[in-house]
Amino acid sequence: TEVDENNIWVRANDDEHDFQLAIEKWTNSKYSLNPQTKEITEEVEGTFRQYPIRLAWAITIHKSQGLTFERAIIDANNSFAHGQVYVALSRCKTLEGMVLASRLNRSTIICDNTIKEFDHEIEQRSPDGQQLRELQRSYFLDLLSDQFSFHLLEQRLLQVVRIMDEHLYRLYPQLLVRYKEASDTFKTKVCKVAETFNTQYSGMVMSTEDYANDSALNSRITAGAHYFRQELEALFSSLLDETRIGTDNKEVKKKFAEAFALLKEMMYVKNGTLALTEKEGFSVSAYLKNKTRLMLSAEDNQMERKERNNHSSRQEKVKTPNDILHPVLYSELIEWRDAEANARGANAPVYTVIQQKALLGIVNSLPQDASELLRILYIGKQTVEKHGEKLLDIVNQYVEKAKITRQEFHVIAPKEKNPPSKNPTKEITYKMFQQGMSVEEIAKIRGFVAGTIVGHLEPYVRKGDISIQELVPQEKIDIITRYLQEHKGQDESLSVIKTALGEEILYTDIRAVLASVQEK
Structure with missing residues (x-):
């Protein structure tokens, strides 16, 4: 009630008289055992003196929104906005901790007319x-x-295909072809059929009074579930199980793993719901319960896989990718590389021993001596000097054990610092293009993906032998060129440019335009 330089006067609740608050003294003591008397002694290390009061703060009701207090003195008698009294009263955790500084009357409790009208409506x-x-x-x-509906599933599939087409087409061309073929078939046999089927069952639902128990509708639904489940299993069951991607690029590996996990999870849920619908027909409650159960089960499986991966060591056997002629040899070489990396230290990257691309070259070409080993891409003299003997020993033991007859040694391209002539495979692609074949036709005949064919033609675009308009429509050229001019000097990656330009612009379009810009 009163404060001066030397005194503080206070009045307690329900008390008519003030009293003077005295300064209290507290000590900070240390207790120890006296070794001679075996008694506990107290040693005062410090003291502090202060009035036994706690600070409180004043705050407006508007400012208090979102806060919670153990105790609060509330003065809401002069409220002027709707909901203000509610905000004030709801700040305190308990009724016992709340003190009303003034009486609340009907005029202080203001309700928004919009709320009243909404309740009435x-x-x-x-x-x-x-x-x-x-x-x-x-x-x-x-x-x-x-x-x-298979639209979201299609998006997940296309995301996986895009990552493979951009980053992994050199390592796994055959696997990429399989995914692109599956994607095309998925569009025709699943997505387009689903659109037609939607028209059929929608009409039956809208025209049938007791649609939930209609036998004709239920028969049509179960038949549809059977068709789509079989198509999904035929397209993706073996493909997903056989997909094994290994790469030394951690960012690409993580990116693909996340996209692939989402695809598998959505495929698992979709197949599970279709299987129940095929077996028991469709009902709201059964569908919701089954879908929830499948989603939770998929999340649990994903968590288990992550936990196993976190506790797995480098010595564990790796899963072999698809585009490998000798999977057993590949696994043996990977195990050897992991052991070498472990010997260098716990955090030594495996690619510092030998790159994965080099291992793939060894596996698919089966070199017999150091000279053949040196001709494989991504293998240099230092690698041959340091690991050549061991690598050849692993290869020779595998060939002998598997009783394989070596074919004529062949590598994709000679590894020379200054090759005397251009890569013949590019010349072949260029000649076929000059004969009037499209990129897609060349890719199909040569067994490559479209991205690889465009890569073959890029040097000829840079030299001006091929006009960019022959590869990319003018409309797309204008869009890509405009974006490159607006972001000049930013050195953006293909994926960043692709994301900014949208689905209509392909990676092959961007690469071709970039090659033409470099030529200019």
Whole structure:
């Protein structure tokens, strides 16, 4: 009630008289055992004196929004905005910790007219029996459409294909071809059929009174579930199981692993819901329960896989990728490389021993001596001097054990610092293009992906032998060129440019335009 330089006067709740608050003294003591008397002695290390009071702060009601207090003195008698009293009273955790500094009356509790009107409309607009039935029908149709919608699954698949096409097409060309073929088939046999099927079951749901129990509709739905489940299993069951991607690029490896995990998870859930619909028909409650169970199960499986990966060591056997002629040899070389990296230290990257691309070259060409080993891409004299004997020993033991007859030694391209002539494979692609074949036709005939064919033609675009308009439509050229001019000097990666330009612009389009810009 009063404060001066030497005194503080206070008054307790429900007390008519003030009293003077005295300064209290506290000590900071240390206790120890006296070794001679075996008694506990107290040693005062310091003291502090202060008034036994706690600070409190004043705050406006608006400022207090979002805060929570153990105790609060509330003065809301002069509230002037709707909801203000509610905000003030709801700041305190308990009723016992709340003190009202002034009386609240009806005029202080202000309600927004919009809220009143909304409440009134809700009462007036409560659906009748017919409206409720139509809402139930609409909800049934929405969930049924979710069961037979494959748009999100297609997006997951295309994301995996894009990553492989951009980063892994050299390592796994055959696997990439399989995924592109599966993607094309998925569009025709699943997505387009699903669009037609949507029209059929939607019409039946809307025209049938007792749609949930209609035998004709249920028969059509179960038949559809059977068709789509079989198509998904035929397209992706073996493909997903056989997909083994290994790369020394940690960023690409992580990017692919995340996209592939999402694809497998969504495929697992979709197959699971289709299987139940095929077996028992479709109902709202069964579909929701089954989908929730499958999603939780997929998350649990993913967590288990992550935990196993976190506790796995380099010595564990790796899963062999698909585009390898001798998978057993590949596994043996990977184990040897991991052991060499471990010997260098716990954090030594495996690619410092030998690159994965070099291992693939060894596996697919089976070199017999140091000279053949040196002709393999990504293998230099130092690698041959340091590890050549061991590598050849592993290869020779495998060849002898597997009883393999070596073919004529062949590598994709000679490894020379200054090659005397251009890569013949590029010349072949260029000649075929000059004969009037499209990029897609050349890719199909030569067994490459379109990205590889465009890569073959890029040197000829730079030299001006091929016009960029022969590879990319003018409309796309203008879009890509405009973006490159606006972001000149930023040195952006292909993926950044692709993301900015959208789905209509392909990686091959960007690479070709970049080659033409370099030529200029």
